[in-house]
Amino acid sequence: MKLSKLCKVGMSFLTKPYYRTRVLIKSGYYDNLSDEDFLKKIFPKYMGYPLDLENPKTFSEKLQWLKVNYRNPIQTVMVDKHEAKQFIAERVGNQYIIPTLAVWDSVEDIDIDALPNQFVLKSTHDSGGIVICKDKSSFDFEAAKAKLSASLKRDYSKIAREWPYQNVPRRIIAEEYISELGSDDLLDYKMFSFHGEPKLTVVCSDRFSKTGTRMNFYDINWEPMGIHFGHYPPLPNEFPKPATYEEMKRLTAELSKDCPFLRVDFYEIKGRLFIGELTFFPGAGLETFRPMSKDYELGEWLHLETVHRS
Structure with missing residues (x-):
């Protein structure tokens, strides 16, 4: 250095x-x-x-309480980027699953020649262990292996004590590459559900831009909530309600019906919904809300008195 x-x-x-x-x-x-x-x-x-x-009063505090006091084994399945697909398929149907191309235990097992020209590689047990290939002819496979190898060595559960990741098998999956035609910035719709009831949606944009990810919060009626979340400021322009919004709500309610809190991530491609992942602790519960009154507002939706400690 x-x-x-x-x-x-x-x-x-x-x-x-x-x-x-x-x-x-x-x-x-x-x-x-x-x-x-x-x-x-x-x-x-x-x-x-x-x-x-x-x-605890704020949403952020209550997420920490859940880390310590609520441990349902199904959560480990739901955060596993490979096993979660079967869970989702059984709950709402396999038409919402991003197709898996292959699964490997080691980066050395990856057969790059067997993959199509475009694909996505992910580690199954963490957040951030992802590599996108848009063209194999220019793909830096050695750099990808180095990133994924480092990811496989990392105990993601230690970083913010998100215990569901602790027992997820550390593997690499290859998925089909999905994108909107002509766009490199695929919008990510993240729906927050409290006790099986969808309450808000975060639209993530500019994820691969030099300025960094932006997050715009909308309530259940698609009204802007005026939230600045952590290091992800909102875009000044607002997003239209997606055509599949009601379907997103229905799927989220079904997937979260047994959970005190769950975030369900969606992509909308040519009118069709895909579910990206399921998350119990957005930002590990360690990203600030501005104004802070919004942290208290979301906290009021999470009723810990109804949650059985486990």
Whole structure:
């Protein structure tokens, strides 16, 4: 690493608590702490206020409570990017599944020649372990293997104590590449459901732009909610309600009917819906809401008194 970059990294570590916390987590510095002690220690560093697990009020606090107190084995299946497809197919039908091309236990097993010209590679047990190939003739397979190999070594459950990922088999899957014709920025619709009732949708855009991902929040009536979430500011222009919105709500209600909270991610391609993944802890519950009143508003929808500790 060049000296100038090393100095910049060092200064960030010393002066930026958020950055320092992330580095210490990834280095394993907090690994010996219990989940509760870990979350109480890092939550204020991310969120700016102490974590109250005895009387949580905000949505972010209640997600941490669920990490510690609610553990249903089906959650491990639902976050597994391979096994979740069977769960989704059984609940709502396999027409919503992005087709799987292959599954491997190691990056060395990947048969690039057997894949089509366009495809997506994903690790099954984490978030961010993804590689997109739009053209095999220019695809850097060695760089892809390096990224996926690093992903397979990572215990994603340790980063923010999202326990469902702990027992997910670490594998690589290849999926069909899906996109809107002529667009590299496929909109991602993320629907939040509380106790089986869809309540809001986040539209993610600009995911591959230099400016970074944008997130626009809409309530159940598709009215803008005015939320700035973490490091993902909303776009100033609003998005039209998707043609498949009512179908999204129906599918989300069915998939989340046994869950205190669930986020269901959708893609709409030529009028057809695909389900990307299922998530229990958006942003690990460690991304700020501005205004903070929205964190309390969402918190009111999550009724922990009805949740049985497990």
